Amino acid sequence: xxxxxxxxxxVNGVVYERTVEPRLLxxxxxxxxLGLTGTHVGCEHGVxxxxxxxxxxxxxxxxxxxAVQADGAMIETVESLGxxxxxxxVQRAFHEHHALQCGFCTPGMLMTVxxxxxxxxxxxxxxxxxxxxxxxxxxxxxxxxxxxxxALVRQREGAP
Amino acid sequence: MKPAAFDYMAAETLEEAVSALARAGGDGKxxxxxxxxxxxxxxRLVRPSILIDINRIRNLGNVDVTGDVVRIGALTRHHSLETxxxxxxxxxxxxxxMQHVAHLAVRNRGTIGGSLSHADPAAExxxxxxxxxxxxxxxxxxxxxxxxxxxxxxxxxxxxxKHDEIVTDxxxxxxxxxxxxxxxETARRAGDFxxxxxxxxxxxxxxKADRVRIGMMGVGETPLRAPxxxxxxxxxxxxxxxxxxxxxxxxxxxxPHTDLHASADYRRFLVGxxxxxxxxxxxxxxxxxxx
Numbered sequence: 001x002x003x004x005x006x007x008x009x010x011v012n013g014v015v016y017e018r019t020v021e022p023r024l025l026x027x028x029x030x031x032x033x034l035g036l037t038g039t040h041v042g043c044e045h046g047v048x049x050x051x052x053x054x055x056x057x058x059x060x061x062x063x064x065x066x067a068v069q070a071d072g073a074m075i076e077t078v079e080s081l082g083x084x085x086x087x088x089x090v091q092r093a094f095h096e097h098h099a100l101q102c103g104f105c106t107p108g109m110l111m112t113v114x115x116x117x118x119x120x121x122x123x124x125x126x127x128x129x130x131x132x133x134x135x136x137x138x139x140x141x142x143x144x145x146x147x148x149x150x151a152l153v154r155q156r157e158g159a160p
Numbered sequence: 161m162k163p164a165a166f167d168y169m170a171a172e173t174l175e176e177a178v179s180a181l182a183r184a185g186g187d188g189k190x191x192x193x194x195x196x197x198x199x200x201x202x203x204r205l206v207r208p209s210i211l212i213d214i215n216r217i218r219n220l221g222n223v224d225v226t227g228d229v230v231r232i233g234a235l236t237r238h239h240s241l242e243t244x245x246x247x248x249x250x251x252x253x254x255x256x257x258m259q260h261v262a263h264l265a266v267r268n269r270g271t272i273g274g275s276l277s278h279a280d281p282a283a284e285x286x287x288x289x290x291x292x293x294x295x296x297x298x299x300x301x302x303x304x305x306x307x308x309x310x311x312x313x314x315x316x317x318x319x320x321x322k323h324d325e326i327v328t329d330x331x332x333x334x335x336x337x338x339x340x341x342x343x344x345e346t347a348r349r350a351g352d353f354x355x356x357x358x359x360x361x362x363x364x365x366x367x368k369a370d371r372v373r374i375g376m377m378g379v380g381e382t383p384l385r386a387p388x389x390x391x392x393x394x395x396x397x398x399x400x401x402x403x404x405x406x407x408x409x410x411x412x413x414x415x416p417h418t419d420l421h422a423s424a425d426y427r428r429f430l431v432g433x434x435x436x437x438x439x440x441x442x443x444x445x446x447x448x449x450x451x
Contacts, residue, residue, distance in 0.1 A: 002165050021165070022211065046266065058268035064194055069191070069194075115264060115265070134351055
């Protein structure tokens with residue numbers, strides 16, 4: 001019998017203490033143990049990007065981390081971004097540019113774009129598409145997602 | 161798509177990690193970035209009895225330059241290598257190669273020690289280690305040893321690492337500013353594993369190519385060098401004819417496999433095309449004609 005491990009972590013500003021089996025994926029921990037079902041689970045092997053979250057300031061696939069690894073970590077999920085009444089800038093850009101249809105990939109897209117905007121110039125469409133290439137969307141054909149990111153880059157650079 | 165049960169320990173020191181690995185007796189796995197290991201756990205392709213997490217070990221993720229050597233700690237993340245000014249200054253071919261490694265969320269976690277230990281034949285860092293004759297430092301309970309990169313990779317996903325050993329850091333020879341370099345890769349989609357890639361470094365002496373290194377991946381069970389083409393280029397001014405001769409030598413020497421992603425013939429064609437591009441660009445850089 002394998003001993004369960006006690007972990008303490010901060011998710012979207014709330015401190016949680018839980019006891020988990022070592023093999024529990026962080027994605028399942030967030031969804032099942034904490035009830036934060038905004039993080040979606042697609043492929044469970046790091047290909048689709050739907051489960052992307054932010055761990056200690058960097059985007060990560062939550063299906064490629066174990067809950068035990070997150071002991072002491074600061075985690076942000078899509079729930080941290082905004083609410084239906086008060087969308088944050090990334091959510092608003094997706095809304096305005098029709099960058100989602102079924103919405104399954106959207107939580108991962110939003111978290112990925114959040115990290116991309118912090119780390120890359122995204123000065124060209126090629127860079128934007130390269131940055132988004134780890135997140136699969138089967139509805140939009142990506143064009144409107146690229147448009148939303150272009151608008152966010154303009155906002156970041158201070159354009160009206 | 162859920163891992164089989166395993167035990168877990170977060171090592172605080174290298175000593176703790178190698179002790180735990182030795183105790184596991186071949187049934188333990190080191191967890192670094194986890195970007196290859198966790199998919200394999202999820203698919204139950206590997207079922208270790210214990211994971212030894214080394215992410216909390218201090219000072220295992222540093223990049224420093226001493227004399228002519230760039231030392232990269234095993235826990236250095238791909239994104240750090242991609243953006244490091246030290247790497248750009250001393251190993252620009254690595255900065256170029258890192259643009260092709262997976263996606264940001266994977267680069268944020270994936271590590272050089274993990275990439276070398278996993279030894280995917282289409283991964284960039286093992287190929288760079290072979291290209292630049294890197295020295296791979298390895299620890300176990302019995303002490304420290306250093307492996308030559310060219311002897312470290314023994315097959316697809318197979319290395320010279322014993323079950324109780326762990327990669328601690330990798331030493332690359334610094335490239336002086338007058339070394340020409342190039343990295344050319346083709347993948348189906350941005351961030352996918354390469355169908356094939358070729359990297360080249362060379363300097364010039366009296367207007368001729370000197371100290372030529374050619375590394376290849378995706379065309380064998382391990383990353384490869386192209387010694388015949390390297391010898392052919394050395395001492396020559398590289399013109400169209402020399403370039404063609406070197407590319408033909410490479411195409412004739414490789415024995416790629418056919419798989420789901422590309423046929424052997426296509427890979428052979430591709431490695432020739434990439435070699436032509438990479439040799440030409442490295443030569444131009446060595447001559448100061450390319451930034």
